[in-house]
Amino acid sequence: MKNFKGLLFIVSFVFLLAACSADGKEASSEETFTLKYNSAFLPSSQEWHAKAKATEEFARLVEERSEGRIKIDIFYSNQLAGQVESLDALAKGTIDLQNITPVAWGDKIPEGSFTALPYWNINEEHSLYIMRETEIGKLYEEEMEKYGVKMLSYWPASATGFMSNKPIRSVSDLKGLTMNLSGDLLADFYKKAGIGVATIPYAEQYEGLLRGTLDGIQFPFSSLEDYKLGEVIDYITKPATISPALGIVAMSQKTMDKLPEDLQKIIIDTAIEMENEGVAASKRLTEESLIYAQENDVDIINMTKEAYEEMRQLHKTTTWVNFAAKNDRTKKMVELLDGETEKWKKENPEMVKEFEKSFGE
16 A cells, blocks of 8 residues: 555656646746847937837846846947847847847848838838838848847837038039948939048048038937037938938847747837837937037028928939849838838828928928
8 A cells, every 4th residue: 555655646746747847838937048138339328218228128127027037138339249240140049139220231131221211201100100010011020030030129219311511402402512321222312413422430420520521421310419410510401311210129039939938928028118118219319309409500401392302202213223123022112112101191190290390491
């Protein structure tokens, strides 16, 4: 009888172990994970910035909501992997998370350069609609997935546009100006508009504008304060050429697959929450940048609607065409854009009215 009871205890114990570990969830419920988050950027200067929400706030909330089962170590200024190399590092699982601009991976995932097309968007809500709710965004994210990278979130980085030492009200005002050019996407536009080309690192643009090597740049309006460009810039032009610019947070699919489902959900849900909170933060940053311009003797020029449409059309026949020519998927993205934008405008007339306030008389 004693032997039978002992045998029964052993069998029961084995079954209990099997039940706890059959699907791995119970057995791994206390396992902890430390993730390496590589950012292409410096730390945010304000905790309310969309970039801060996508980085510091995201990491804090994930650790809190996972009750310490996930810890995220952040490394700024591409400390773990260079801007270009970070894509392969992410795919291999060498790093776990990356904050970057889509165009930085444009050579390997051309679809990401879509977000650098001038005048493709008019505000934060429109941008997220295009990237989240249309085939355009799906085409991009599918290519990311093929590379072994999962898109977590977009973060709007406020408006980017013309900043110059001569007023830019229309295409004709661009002729004869020397402007900075990065990459080949805008090369044909520069040529058609009569813009002289300079290739200067972003960190040296202040000096170039100060010395007259540059007459103007296309750069975030927030850099008037952040990079002190308000000291060497006389004019900014609205509407912005990209409104807003977008950053992304991406994750290694290998890392994601290692996590239990409940932790995966925490990461995904928190990333989307930060994406949504970034909308108001981006709008605020643009508004504060315009106020800074006014307070520091930088004139704000409002293009007429006709001048805006002329500028946009020239980009459509140069920059957009160059992007579309990269492959069949980029071609389809461009083909879909205007139709999806018109659909969004019909559903959001108040936002369209707000955008049109940027036009001058």
